[in-house]
Amino acid sequence: MARKSGSHAGITGPRVRDAAERLFARHGYAAVSMRQIAAEVGVQAGALYLYTRDKQSLLFDLMQSHLRDLMQAWQAVPEGDGPAARLEAFTRFHIRHHLARPDAVFIAYMELRSLEPENFKVIEALRKRYEDVLEEILRDGAAAGVFTVPDTKLATMALIAMLTGVNTWYRDSGRLSRDRVEDLYCDMVRRAVGA
Amino acid sequence: MARKSGSHAGITGPRVRDAAERLFARHGYAAVSMRQIAAEVGVQAGALYLYTRDKQSLLFDLMQSHLRDLMQAWQAVPEGDGPAARLEAFTRFHIRHHLARPDAVFIAYMELRSLEPENFKVIEALRKRYEDVLEEILRDGAAAGVFTVPDTKLATMALIAMLTGVNTWYRDSGRLSRDRVEDLYCDMVRRAVGA
DNA sequence: GTCTATACAGGGATAGAC
């Protein structure tokens, strides 16, 4: 790597975040050093502190941005007509959104325990808001008699775990296309809630 | 903690493993130091090396034992009569076995990336054998026409993710008993495969 | 805005006394 000359105001910050995201996802927060992140960006370790207060803030900011993006992206999805359509929209949205940002998703699920208590509370609240989206769909469907869901909270957790699990095994080089995966999961979800 | 006197041949080894399991599950492999493990056991850090070759072996042994236990425990479950009964037996077994050892399960899922490449291969092979158990049940059911499963590999991954997810939210102090959780998941699984 | 240099704590692992 050649040494950098001149300034990079405005672009080094995002590059620090990108490098941290990639490295945290690959090796885990605790296993990654500030020196490694700096090397990835092409600066010295000390320079990172111009862009982040400390390592913990780097993790917290990544997780918070990810969850805010997630909620914002969901709100941009057109409202479906009725519980069944909304459930299908949610399923497709969840899979597509998560497959598109595997590193951020991985960190959000694996590094909760690396958050300091106050940061943890904030992230948990954001995650809860997203789970509530699905739970409301299931509750509406059950109330309308179109779903058979004896326990909406349990079903919410079960379905989210199932959907998020796609990230652990899906590979673009594999047998199935993303669209095909979406279709198959939609089938399973629909049947699981008795729609 | 009072200082220990005398020898503890035969019991310190298991205590080291137990302490490592608890700490790795709570804080993550990379975040836990040998000194912390030693403190938990009540010995000095150097003494740990009488019971393990190094920190990596400690992790590998924990994961390998867990997966061997899992396979052995499954083999002790009575064979069900037909795919539907076998699927229910698997569902109940998986939930019960996993809820009973949350730390080992957590480590097995979260610390794959902390394994050195050769150890990783061994663990992945063991995990694959367990997934094959479910896949075979689904394939048999599909072949017999009692399940509607367009893609058995995908369904296997989806169901295992769903079932293992129980560990992330279930609390004994919560609303639902373990038996009730098993019942509800059995319903969802049965419906998901169109049984 | 980035560098070098450095402070200081803590890491894994080993040697040798008891």
Added chain:
DNA sequence: GTCTATCCCTGTATAGAC
């Protein structure tokens, strides 16, 4: 079988030169 002492490395973070 466990201890103390230690080696050597790496960690985060800061200070001050350029």
